[in-house]
Amino acid sequence: MALKFPESADECVYFTRRAIGTGHATVWVYREKCPKCKKSLMGKPRGDDGSIKIRAKEYVCPDCNNTIEKKEYEESLTANIQYTCPSCGNTGEKQVPYKRKKVKGIEMLQFTCDKCNAKIDVTKKMKAKKEAAEQSKK
Ligand SMILES: [Zn+2]
């Protein structure tokens, strides 16, 4: 299976590269077309000034205004994963439903290594870390 890498971040609702122990994973999720009119890609709504509302809790279709709640839309998408297993060193690619679960209060996307069946967790980036990174940029 050869997964197609996105050409730009605009094609994705999610893209991350993460070191996991001695392994690593790259995960990306493509935006998909509106399930109602099948014409346009669903996207975050835009404000009156035309800027995208990143924090919006829903996705809208720019063609027919179909609105789907963020979680529901994202869970209908497919996560593409390229990984090196931290347990056995196997390098592989796979696709799983983009359904995150919460473990100990941390949201993660979990998948298993095709070779050794180890569970590999791609956790959501910590808020504190993100804020620290933004601070250092200033
Ligand atoms: Zn539509």
Ligand SMILES: [Zn+2]
């Ligand atoms: Zn493995």
